[in-house]
Structures are given as C-alpha cells and as structure tokens.
Amino acid sequence: QVQLQESGPGLVKPSQTLSLTCTVSGGSISIGSYYWTWIRQPAGKGLEWIGHIYTSGSINYNPSLKSRVTISLYTSKEQFSLELSSVTAADTAVYYCARLDWRDSGSFPSYYFDSWGQGTLVTVSS
C-alpha cells in the first residue's frame, strides 16, 4: 500500500512562497497512471483541490489558484512538490497530498483519491 507524507514549514509570512514536499513510499511515483495531487482544507471548512501532476508530467491547476501555483514531480526522489506564491491569511489551511487513481468501467469513468498523506498545517502570519 502506497504511503504519502507531507513536509515543509508550518509558518509562512504574508507575501512569501509556501513550499511543501510530498514523499511517496511503498510504490514508485513514475509507474502507473496516477495523478499526484495537492488538496487543502481551511479550519472548519471543506476540501479544495489545488492541482495535480500526472505520471507523464502533464499538469492541471485550480483556476482560482492557477496564477500562484506550481506543482513539480521529482521521480528520482519519489517526491512531488507544491509552491504557492504571494500567500495571505486566506491560504492558512491543512494541506494534503494524495494519489488520484481512475478507472473507466461501468457506465461512466471514476476518479478517486485512494491514498492520502496525514496533512500538514500551514499558517500564514507575520
């Protein structure tokens, strides 16, 4: 069973760049047809998809964050990363990395996050 673990600073100053890394173990990040994903959750609120990078390297971002987000894949290190620039207090949240799998059987395709990191709290404050 693949495992994911987030790491990075828990405190970031306003206007600076938030940087997180997700380390994947128990499976290769470059094998299979997976989307390596970042998701965040402000305290007391719902889940927000930030973006993902496919095993092949193609990338999609949430349109609301696209101008500030960069997701990268480091296959030799079995890691992928998130950079979010020009942060404000509104970016304070628990950040999760997750693996998105998909299958095309039955009437419709299905996309599902089958593995999650434990989450890491990032606070934006001076």
Add this chain to the structure above:
Amino acid sequence: SSELTQDPAVSVALGQTVRITCQGDSLRRYYATWYQQQPGQAPLLVIYGKNNRPSGIPDRFSGSSSGNTASLTITGAQAEDEADYYCHSRDSSSNHQLFGGGTKLTVL
C-alpha cells in the same frame, strides 16, 4: 456549472438508514466518489465507481447514482459513522477535480 452541492448537515438515529446526496452536472458523465473524514484526520475513501468499497470499508456503506444526483447510503448507521462526508468527481469539461461542500452526519 462546475460544482457539487451537498446538504450541510444530516442526522440519523442509531441503527437506522441514512442517505447523503450530492448534485452536479459532472455526475452525468462521471461517477461520484465518497470520502469520510473524522475530526483531525485525513479523508478516507469509502465508495468509488458504480458502487465499490475499498478493503476494510463495512458493507453498510453503498453508493448509487441517477441523473445529476449521487447518493451515499449507510444502512444501519453506527456511532462511529458520525463524521463529515464529501463527494468528489471530475469536472465535466476539464481534467479538474471537484469536491462537494461536505455533509456533517450526526448519529443520534
């Protein structure tokens, strides 16, 4: 529109059946996926595809879909099922992913 809508809160008596729903245009093209989130924990996959449960998920959890509405049904709700539940699907017009706003389930 690119969104999934869930009722904010639902309650069920212990041992009874409860249905949590999710509505959105994307559900006409993609199956919904359902996650359970306990306080302070990462979400846990409970239902995916037409009606598939990962290993370890009790069979009292089931999923269904009709038109633009997907449902998660818990048959014989237990105290440990009290949690937040989120639906998720791919956006119908892009490769973006969508989450519902979440439903807080209270087991009375």
